[in-house]
Amino acid sequence: MAKIHVSATVNGEPVEFLCDASASMLDVLRGPLGLTGTKEGCGSGDCGACSITLDGRLVCACLMLAAEAEGREIGTIEGMAQGDHLHPLQQKFLEMAALQCGICTPGVLMAARALLEKNPDPTEEEVRFGLAGNLCRCTGYDKIVRAVLETAAEMRRAA
Template sequence: MSKLHVTTTINGEPVEYLCDASASMLDILRGPLGLTGTKEGCGSGDCGACSITVDGRLVCACLMLAAEAEGKAIGTIEGMAEHGVLHPLQQKFLEMAALQCGICTPGVLMASKALLERNPDPTEEEVRFWLAGNLCRCTGYDKIVRAVMETAADMRETVR
């Protein structure tokens, strides 16, 4: 079986790879590309641990074929910090202990970032709705929601 050649952008950098037609984006990220921050939780799109962005849209990497990345801009947790400086969400999650074992955290952070890029002033209900696709067995979500809400407030204040 011949391999497919894919040219894409991942975290702002041009990337090329070869993949089988059936390979998932998660397989390619964690395998040949060595971007292991994106986690596999369920493999069926139910847990959100593998959340990435594709052209700014939140996607489960386990459900996306790697070949579908052709010409697209992919964002992963590795691209969230810039020049060694944590993204405000990452910093707030640390400050507020809004993370525990780390399996769901990359997906929750990616989903939270995607939310704040679309809606910089979400209500608590909107945050909870947006994060409903990210399952966590270690926490009750309150610290996560508070961290997202406080980050949103801080980022709005910075813009002023």
């Protein structure tokens, strides 16, 4: 099978890779690009563990063909921190123990960031709705929701 050449931007950096026509973006991120922070939970787009951004829009990497990345901007959990400084959401998740085994956490953080970029002052209901596509088998979501709400409040105060 012939390989497809793809040029994209991942976490602000230009990348090029070769992939099979049927390769998912998740396969390429975790394989040739070596970005293993994005996790596979279900492989069918039901759990949100593989959530990334495509041109700023939240998508499931397991459902996206890697060839679709041509000329596009991809954001992954590895691009969330700025150098040695964690994103405020990452810091708050650590402070509030809003994570457990870690499989869902990258996807939840990506979804929370996408939510706060669209809505910097969400209600609890809006946070729960915004994270509804991310399943976690280890927690009851309360710490996650509270961490997102507290981050939103802190980011508004800092702005």
